[in-house]
Amino acid sequence: GNSVTQMEGPVTLSEEAFLTINCTYTATGYPSLFWYVQYPGEGLQLLLKATKADDKGSNKGFEATYRKETTSFHLEKGSVQVSDSAVYFCALSDTTGGSYIPTFGRGTSLIVHP
């Protein structure tokens, strides 16, 4: 079946540090990959996505590259801000069996200190 594995948090960084949140996936088909973010008191919202191998999704300074050979979609940001403190969810959507229902990981909490 489909699954997503994320690194455990919390990830604690100082402002302007480099961020990597690891995500690997297992899928029977050829999935689309997503990162969602949940800011405190809000719902999950789509941050970026990639639909095929070697695609790079990017938004708000965050990037993730779809790596089929390593089944990974790691989230990176060059210089984090306090306002990036949130929970980040990796997800995939696979068409195998005709279902596009996204499968999510457990989320990784990011805490950025001034």
Add this chain to the structure above:
Amino acid sequence: EPEVTQTPSHQVTQMGQEVILRCVPISNHLYFYWYRQILGQKVEFLVSFYNNEISEKSEIFDDQFSVERPDGSNFTLKIRSTKLEDSAMYFCASSEALGRNTGELFFGEGSRLTVL
């Protein structure tokens, strides 16, 4: 900006009681979903709903669960007889379409259910 709203934000109930969680999806969206997240675990899919019927459900969504769209705006999740293991954050989501290149679900803030 349109958003998905959920009520209540937190509900505490006794084991065996019925609980109804309510959601108002974005008005022009056609697909509705419930997910849940037990503390420290993955966000798990429960059910999707389209055209006034369940389109897909997971193994978690057993006979204790039901969903309804009673009035064209609300989308509810009912748990008939709650168990301790139902304690979780329940997320409602909606989407315009269902397809490979969309995948964008719009989520509410979640309803935290605590079963004592």
